[in-house]
Amino acid sequence: MSQFEPKIVAFVCNWCTYAGADLAGTSRAKYASNVRIIRFPCTGRIDFMLLMKAFQNGTDGIIVSGCHPNDCHYTSGNFHARRRWMVFRSLIDFMGFDTERITFSWVSAAEGAKWADLVNEVTEKVRALGPFTEFKNIDYNSFNQLDNGAIAK
């Protein structure tokens, strides 16, 4: 059997990590092709419900990455993202969600090699965890019967 290839979505900021991933490209660093990048202006823009949406729809792992503390292009967006992550992590941990599936990191525009290493590390980590299946099979129809579909919408 061929090895499991996890799907990984990276939510990155435009100024540091996106540029860092660009640098990984210009320096021709080779890394696992499992990751797909979604560009945000700032990690502060990332609504963590999008992470849940991604898991709900079939991703196995997620990277959230932006500028190092104090280097945010918008002064403080990364600090808000970090706080939000702390709260969000304890919430999903309480709910029984494996927080190892989400990696929060700082990658600057000068850290192309770090980006490549990060992708490889996360890919290996999520591959070891296996496919994400825990919360995928919620039966929306049963919700619909309960309250005329208000929750499913």
Add this chain to the structure above:
Amino acid sequence: MARIGVFICHCGENISATVDVEKVAEVASKLQGVAFSTHYKYMCSSPGQDKIIQAIKEYKLTGIVVAACSPRMHETTFRKATAEGGINPYLCEMANIREHCSWVHEKSEETTQKAIDIVRTLVAKVRRNAPLFPIKVPVTKTALVIGGGIAGIQAALDIANAGHKVIIVEKQPSIGGHMSQLSETFPTLDCSQCILTPRMVEVSQHPNITLHTYAEVESVSGFIGNFDVKIKMKAKSVDHSKCTGCGECWQKCPNKKIPDEFNAGLSNRTAIYTPFPQAVPNKPVIDRANCTWFTKGGKCGLCKKTCKAEAIDYETTDEYLDIKVGAIVTATGFDLKHSDFFPEYGYGEYKDVIDGMQFERLASASGPTAGVIRRPSDGKIPEKIVFVACAGSRDKAKGIEYCSKICCMYTAKHAMLYKHKNHEGKAYVFYMDIRAAGKGYDEFVRRAIEEDDVQYIRGRVSKIYEKDGKLIVKGVDTLLNAQPVDIEADMVVLATAVIANKESESLAQKLHISYDKHHFFAEAHPKLKPVETNTAGIMLAGACQSARDIPETVAQASASASKTIALFSNNEMSREPAVALVNNVNCTGCLLCQEVCPYLAIEKEEIKDRNGNILRYAAKINSGLCQGCGTCVAMCRNKSIDLQGFSNEQMLGEVMSLLNKPF
């Protein structure tokens, strides 16, 4: 119904070597909303852009996805082409299949699949793009120059001569910077002060320049064209509007044992002082940390009694000044690596092991020895001097792997100056390589070696120690089979590494500009934008960016001035329309968004009925201040704020399509 055109670029072979571009184009043509797809060798070329323009007209396209390099590279190019095709430029997005795909993976089906996924994601985004229009903002035609060394002076004069107002903030009591400390300058050996001081006077007399010495930048907010800067004016304790600069006060000051920064610690100054006789402004300040009045609680007061102009006021406090500027030139210069960095060379332990700046002061006519090169320990004229180049520079073990650039040249200059003043003396230079790449530079070094008989020894120095009043320099000559060389010297000059100004990190954080791991400020592009920073409207000049010599510093300062002048040539400028918008029907007025906004761009709006009665409150965004970070969007509890260009719909569309789910 969306009609999207997808254009896949081969980028020569940069993309097509690892990604099956034909397959990507074929799959793309079947995606929801795609009306046309094609691939081409160079999309950014003129014929490539024409393809976009033609296709918009022919297929009545309502959106464009260009799958090519990073949007950081060519987004502007393709948005311009889209506009030429007749649709709003913000309906064009780039799918990055080069930096994020073809360059980082081997040729395989998986790589092509990744490119397809990236294209599909961006198609889903463009389906939800809305036409946007650039925001016009006014430009405040005043520039702030931080630092009054040669870089700041040159930039300020250039901007001021173009007819714009300039404000200079200098931390020290005088402008002039490191250049005012130098004796002669390479490769012409003309006197540094002779060429600098007229410029300093010009600055002080220029009608367009306001000079704030003994001042620092406290905080910076706003954006290009509209920065709000708070300046901290440190208490000078001397009213400069009354002071005549007569100098009686510092002659009377009893506190005469304070190491003189201007003479690199080789002499002493008083607590009330001007840094040097040609200082601009030539009026003193009180160094409160060393003044008896302040340290011993109101004792002394001699300077106040002496001052006939009644200019001395111990009661003054730090003051803050708020200014509005349109552009900022950062010219904060460098420091030299100091003392305990070289325990093996005995720097800081032996008085006669000095650094390059101290030698400059010894050789300078305005220095502590009036230009006679004497040993700091006993004042004797040294018969043998050893110069050590690369003291700390290009040394990974010391943590400084870069070349300090100026040392090869100033070491040759130092050796030459010494030989010119002491014909019988011996000068030795230990070096790794001679890097003299500049106009007239190599000739200058050859002159030191050939005409002035300076002994150049290729090799490093391992140790310096004192024996019988001599400094024993243990080195090696790598051009002579690594033969050990011991020299009994009277004085040793270390060309210590150029390092970033120690306050550069905190200043970069105030300015929101990037800096490298050595704390030098980072330029926006190493080749094509060498004087701009990643923060629009903030420019770099001189050694705050990396080690550089005077001609380069002046050239860069003029370059940043010309960038500033270009910015000031318009009354208003257009800004990216990626700003947040409030749906004030849904907004509950909790104003959580206001608390997280780094730009104070969110105000409380009163929602009134037709009779003017306040019904409720909602958030309102000042689009002139909003920079589009989107922190408020993620914070909003009921999705009443959205970010144009990165809307909730667009981002969710990207996530869903990436995972191949309908949305």
